[in-house]
Amino acid sequence: MGGLAYYESMKREALKSCEVKLADVHVKSIGLASATLEVSLSIYNPNSITATLDRVTYSLYANGIYLGDGTLSRTDIPPGSTITVSAPFTLSYSGALSVLWSCFTTGGEVTWRVKGTAYFDTPLGSLTTPFDIVI
Secondary structure (H helix, E strand, O other), X not given: OHHHHHHHHHHHHHHHHOEXXXXXXXXXXXXXXXXXXXXXXXXXXXXXXXXXXXXXEEEEEEOOEEEEEEEEOOEEEOOOOEEEEEEEEEEEHHHHHHHHHXXXXXXXXXXXXXXXXXXXXXOOEEEEEEEEEEO
């Protein structure tokens, strides 16, 4: 059993050298009080073992305007591979109005920013890796 715990710990340690990029943010659905966006992160694992991401918490910004917080759940990234993980994000219309106004004043350009922390649970506790991605 000790070997399995060591291997699981190594999978989480491997995530520290993974490259995280913001792949996409797009509208998934529109409701009466809010819209649902889909936030996608691309994660590249340069390691020779699978990297395990236990969870991610993040804040989403558009043109410097804070839109709210989101989470991504556990996923494994095979060695030498790139995967894309996506999760829904609820955007209240009050936040959307500020972004629309900023788009109007900047010629329609949107700069997305995701700032957060990736968590890797190990038998000795949680390891955290902060990230700050802008596209």
